Amino acid sequence: MFTGIVEEIGKIQSIKKGGKSSVITVQGDKIFGDIHIGDSIAVNGVCLTVATFSNNNFIADIMNETLSKSTLGSLKNGSDVNLERAMSANRRFGGHIVSGHIDGVGEITKIQKDDNAIWYTVKAEDNLMKYIVEKGSIAIDGISLTVARVDNIQFSVSIIPHTAQETILSHRQIGDNVNLENDIIGKYVEKLITFENKKKDYNNITREFLMMNGY
Incomplete structure (x- = not known):
């Protein structure tokens, strides 16, 4: 989980493209003060998992689903990227709830x-x-x-x-x-109030639906 408060601008150091996936190496500075294998880091808003890291870069795998739903596939060597580590429990919540799952x-x-x-x-x-x-x-x-x-x-x-x-x-x-x-x-609100009604062929929240439910 993230807050949408970018910690620093990093840089793409290298990209290895597979058939439908990629492996990227991202260079940074501030975020490496507290980073571990398996940590989540948002790269341009996309939650990626740290596979390996050194003093100033980390490597992450990008799967086909992520490439198809985001702009990560258009990154090049030297591209600047927004970086944010996952939110810690003792950190001020300065932005809003950001999952790192691009819509x-x-x-x-x-x-x-x-x-x-x-x-x-x-x-x-x-x-x-x-x-x-x-x-x-x-x-x-x-x-x-x-x-x-x-x-x-x-x-x-x-x-x-x-x-x-x-x-x-x-x-x-x-x-x-x-x-x-x-x-x-x-x-979540949309899912909760339409789940049962979708079984009755309700595809959207309409005026009639709201009236039927007391609104």
């Missing part, structure tokens, strides 16, 4: 400066957009951010200078793809 990929459609802030607009598919609400939480490349604006096809976030400096979001350009993880609470 899909979005595309940056607009970047606009607003005094000291920068607005990023991201377009996403319907299966992602339905969980994104104004003032709700979203993880973009593992960064915990607050949704400022949203419509049916895209959403916008506004980032402060500190976030720009400490993450790779400031490296992104219009047309770039980013990893998206929706707020996990919304997904």
